[in-house]
Amino acid sequence: MRRTAHLQFTLFAVFGLCIGAFAAEQTPVNPFALPGAWYKANLHTHTTQSDGDVDLPVRVEQYKSHGYDILAVTDHEKTSEVAPFCTEDFLLISGMETHPKSPNPSMVYHLLCINVPVGMAFEKETPMEERLKAMRDAGAYVIAAHPYWCGFTLEELLPLKEHGVSAVEVYNSTCRFNGRADSSVHWDQLLAKGWRIPAVAVDDVHGDNALRMGWTMIKAETLTLEAIMAALRAGAYYASTGPEFTDLRVEGDTVVVECSPARKIQFYAPAPNGAQVLADLAFDPAGVLDDAVERAEALEPFRCRLRAHLVDAGDVVRTVSDEREIVDHLLGVDVEFRLHARAVEYGVPQAVMDDVYAGRRPKGTPEQVLVYDVCMAMHIDHRLSRPLCESATAAFGERGLAEIMAAIGYYVLVSMTLNAFEVEVAPGTPVPFAREP
Numbered sequence: 001m002r003r004t005a006h007l008q009f010t011l012f013a014v015f016g017l018c019i020g021a022f023a024a025e026q027t028p029v030n031p032f033a034l035p036g037a038w039y040k041a042n043l044h045t046h047t048t049q050s051d052g053d054v055d056l057p058v059r060v061e062q063y064k065s066h067g068y069d070i071l072a073v074t075d076h077e078k079t080s081e082v083a084p085f086c087t088e089d090f091l092l093i094s095g096m097e098t099h100p101k102s103p104n105p106s107m108v109y110h111l112l113c114i115n116v117p118v119g120m121a122f123e124k125e126t127p128m129e130e131r132l133k134a135m136r137d138a139g140a141y142v143i144a145a146h147p148y149w150c151g152f153t154l155e156e157l158l159p160l161k162e163h164g165v166s167a168v169e170v171y172n173s174t175c176r177f178n179g180r181a182d183s184s185v186h187w188d189q190l191l192a193k194g195w196r197i198p199a200v201a202v203d204d205v206h207g208d209n210a211l212r213m214g215w216t217m218i219k220a221e222t223l224t225l226e227a228i229m230a231a232l233r234a235g236a237y238y239a240s241t242g243p244e245f246t247d248l249r250v251e252g253d254t255v256v257v258e259c260s261p262a263r264k265i266q267f268y269a270p271a272p273n274g275a276q277v278l279a280d281l282a283f284d285p286a287g288v289l290d291d292a293v294e295r296a297e298a299l300e301p302f303r304c305r306l307r308a309h310l311v312d313a314g315d316v317v318r319t320v321s322d323e324r325e326i327v328d329h330l331l332g333v334d335v336e337f338r339l340h341a342r343a344v345e346y347g348v349p350q351a352v353m354d355d356v357y358a359g360r361r362p363k364g365t366p367e368q369v370l371v372y373d374v375c376m377a378m379h380i381d382h383r384l385s386r387p388l389c390e391s392a393t394a395a396f397g398e399r400g401l402a403e404i405m406a407a408i409g410y411y412v413l414v415s416m417t418l419n420a421f422e423v424e425v426a427p428g429t430p431v432p433f434a435r436e437p
């Protein structure tokens with residue numbers, strides 16, 4: 001199922017609609033208008049060459065067996081011999097995460113270099129200029145890693161442009177563990193300063209707890225090193241933690257977004273302007289998203305750039321930030337979930353419980369799915385969209401909807417109380433939501 005949103009506004013003079021649709025020094029491209037295929041990549045990977053938990057063959061399998069096409073191996077200050085693992089349908093790229101000094105005395109830069117000759121290495125004191133020049137001359141593409149986790153200010157990030165850094169990590173799965181996965185504000189600020197920098201999502205995987213959560217979809221002619229590097233340099237990619245863009249285009253004065261089922265599509269124009277389009281998933285599978293036009297008026301004064309985020313149906317993942325964590329925080333009290341596992345005994349199908357544990361929108365009757373959507377909307381947005389409210393009122397009546405609010409409010413109360421006293425599950429009981437070790 002695909003949904004389409006139409007947003008009307010005056011055509012931008014320079015068009016940089018989709019996430020990552022432009023490179024620093026190049027004419028903006030719209031990857032959806034380019035020929036080729038989409039390839040799924042994790043561009044930030046550690047192995048036992050540095051501080052990863054598994055060696056390269058195991059790491060390759062962890063991605064190859066789950067639908068990925070590309071893995072860039074980027075150990076700290078070390079390259080890996082990747083050629084033996086390349087196949088026709090799986091491309092490994094030699095890379096390195098390098099750490100030159102930054103203006104911030106308490107933090108070195110973390111720069112992700114993709115396509116670094118095997119064996120290239122630098123002394124600890126080698127300045128940034130020298131190392132990046134050597135790597136770029138050898139064909140590397142350089143990405144500023146996890147700026148939020150590093151704590152870099154805009155002042156510290158902007159000079160990276162002069163050093164040939166070409167992209168920024170907007171999402172880093174490993175940085176979830178201290179709440180700094182989402183660097184979208186940093187990205188926005190760089191854009192606001194006129195640096196038209198695209199963004200990637202990565203795992204920065206060191207261990208199992210950050211596997212396959214953030215990735216970059218790259219549009220390229222073929223799955224070869226040359227074609228993929230050309231696509232990176234052109235900015236022909238977008239970042240995702242789940243939702244999928246299938247098309248982004250301009251038709252006259254309308255921007256058309258086609259995507260996998262989405263709860264909302266958010267458009268970011270230069271602050272404070274933007275728009276949000278909400279879908280009513282339960283009773284509007286076509287995704288009419290009818291408040292798009294009125295909200296899009298806010299975009300009219302701006303004609304320079306726009307980026308779009310998708311929030312997917314299950315609220316598990318979204319393009320650049322981790323809404324799941326917010327939901328877990330409110331709902332993910334392990335004790336409650338263990339107790340609720342007993343719901344199976346009272347007739348809730350195990351498949352529904354599995355979906356809820358996994359953060360997926362469960363399959364069920366239209367009413368059950370509607371209840372789920374209402375609960376998720378209240379927990380995430382603290383409000384219901386007009387269509388969702390109308391659907392819920394039509395299905396359950398005002399009284400029924402009020403009872404749903406009472407029930408979820410009660411569970412939040414219980415969850416908060418359990419959280420406050422840090423009540424734990426019984427020893428040996430499986431915990432539904434993984435926590436940082």
Ligand SMILES: [Zn+2]
Pocket residue numbers: 097110145146
């Ligand atoms: Zn790092």
Ligand SMILES: [Zn+2]
Pocket residue numbers: 044046097204
């Ligand atoms: Zn790293």
